[in-house]
Amino acid sequence: MxxxxxxxxxxxxxPALKLNKPLLAEHFGNDKALPFWxxxxxxxxxxxxxxxxxxxVEHGIFGYEYKNDSYFNALNRWYKNRHQWSIDQDHIEFCPGVLNAVSILINQHSDTGDGVIIQPPVFFEFRMVIRSNNRKIIKNPLKLVNGKYQMDFxxxxxxxxxxxxxxxxxxxxHNPVGRVWTRAELAQAGEICRQHNVLVISDEIHGDIVYKPHHYTPFASISDELAQISATCLSPAKTFNIAGMIDAMTVIANVQHRERxxxxxxRYxxxxxxxxxxxxxxxxxSQGGEWLDELLTYLHANINFLQSYFHNNLPQIKLIEPEGTFLVWLDFKELGLDAKALEKFLTQKAQLALNSGYWFGREGAGYxxxxxxxxxxxxxEAVSRLTNAVHNYL
Incomplete structure (x- = not known):
């Protein structure tokens, strides 16, 4: 292949969301910006x-259906063969998307005013879901050590x-910094949560997008004890570019949690x-493994291209090398711009629609x-625009 x-x-x-001109104008003040957001x-x-x-489609009948054995067999083979995780079919619950699951779990396992820990800079929708459920955001910021983000245990x-x-x-x-947490890191975080009766919600939607030699470890696969205090949110949406299909699953080993x-x-x-x-x-x-392997090779080549380009042409811009995801975290701090000035520079001068770092928390300012x-x-085309903007406006 x-x-x-x-x-x-x-x-x-x-109507691709990324190309929606009113949204581009609203978020970036420029509906002609090249979208990477x-x-x-x-x-x-x-x-x-x-x-x-x-x-x-050719079958022509689109009535009510259920997920049959061949569906579950394909799912289980995928996770067992690629990630060494045998998922008990009875532990799987379905919902439209990962954020739906996160919201449900927050609602069920905490009360108004309770705290939910996140690790900024992190996916901005987590903050929105926590706030919409009237919970308190508790920040456990990641630490950047020698160009690599680490948990602060x-x-x-x-x-x-x-x-x-x-x-x-x-x-x-991790979205956006690209860390693929090691088994040891996950186990240490999980043990802290277990000791303090804190439920772990593990968003693993990017789990298939991991670059060698790194290895994705499903949180619930570490031990039965950690599986019992966690819920793992999964979806093939990112892996195969089918996010618009709106389908996800949550793996919950704990019987009481799963029944709730x-x-x-x-009910809903x-x-x-x-x-x-x-x-x-x-x-x-069932059959997408070879395609994914080629995708990962191509994505890694894109990362290498950006690293080489910045090193040779824009050394003041640093790329935090991702271990996983198809998202890269760019460090613009050497340009000497504050968060809003950087955003304006990228959207108006470089004509690029990137997610400003502060979207992911104040820890992301400058990225x-x-x-x-x-x-x-x-x-x-993107780096050409960026180069011209740096040379002409800074």
Whole structure:
């Protein structure tokens, strides 16, 4: 199999969120900015997924369905073969998306005013979900040590020990800094939470996008004890570029926790089967491995291209090398601009729509997140714009 990831596909034919001009104007003040801000890919889904959807459409009947044994077998084989994790089918609960699951879990396992730990700079939607549930954000900021982010376990111990702290959200791989937490790091964080009766919600939506020699460790696979105090949120959305299918799952080993989640999902009817999502996911998990391997090679080449370009042409811009995800965390601090000035420079002078670092918490000031899941020619255009802006306006 040889996939042409260099192909530039015009996404204007359909209403792609990243190209929404009113949103570009609202968030970036420039509806013509080249977009790198939404975490989906500019690549076609695997042919096996497209063929499966085509076959499903040709059947012509789109009535109610359930997820059958072949679906679960494909899911279980994927996680066992690629991630050495055997998932008990009975532990899986379904919902439309990972953030739906996070919101439900926060609501069920904490009360108004209780604390939820996050590790900024981190995915900004976590803060929104915590606030919308009237919980308190508890920050356990990551530490940047020799160009690599690390967990601050001493601070985590202090925050988790507060009896009002009920939940910790772990992002693995981490969005936006790209860390793929090691088994030892996850075990240490998990043990702190276990000792203080803090539920761990592990968002692992980027788990398949990991670069060698790093290895994704599902949190619940570490031990039965940690599986019992956690809920793992999964979706193939990022892996196969099918986020618009709107389907996700949560693995909950604890019987009482799982029954509560199931009752909520059933009460609000959010665990139904989407016929197209099921067809796409089963095909992807059954036959998408080779495509993913080629994707990872291409994404890593994009990372190497950016690193080399910045080193040779814009040494004042640093790329924090990602261990996983198709998102890169760029350090612009040497440009000497404050957060708002940097945002204005990127959007108005460089004509680029990147996620400003402060979106991910004040710890992200001076940084920006860039999606590199696009043809390399698009990245070349982006760095050309950036170079011209640096030389002409700074």
């Amino acid at each position: 040889i996939v042409n990831f260099d192909q530039v596909i015009d996404r204007n034919e359909y 939404v975490a989906d890919m500019d690549f076609r889904a695997p042919d096996v997924v497209i063929d499966s959807l085509r076959k499903r 001493e601070d985590l111990e202090e925050k988790a020990a507060n009896p009002k702290t009920k939940i910790m959200i772990i992002c693995n791989p 989640f199931h009752d909520f999902a059933h 009817q959010i665990n139904k089967t989407n016929v197209f999502a099921s067809a796409a996911i089963e095909a992807a998990y 920006a997140r860039m999606n590199i899941a696009c043809p390399q020619s698009v990245l070349q």
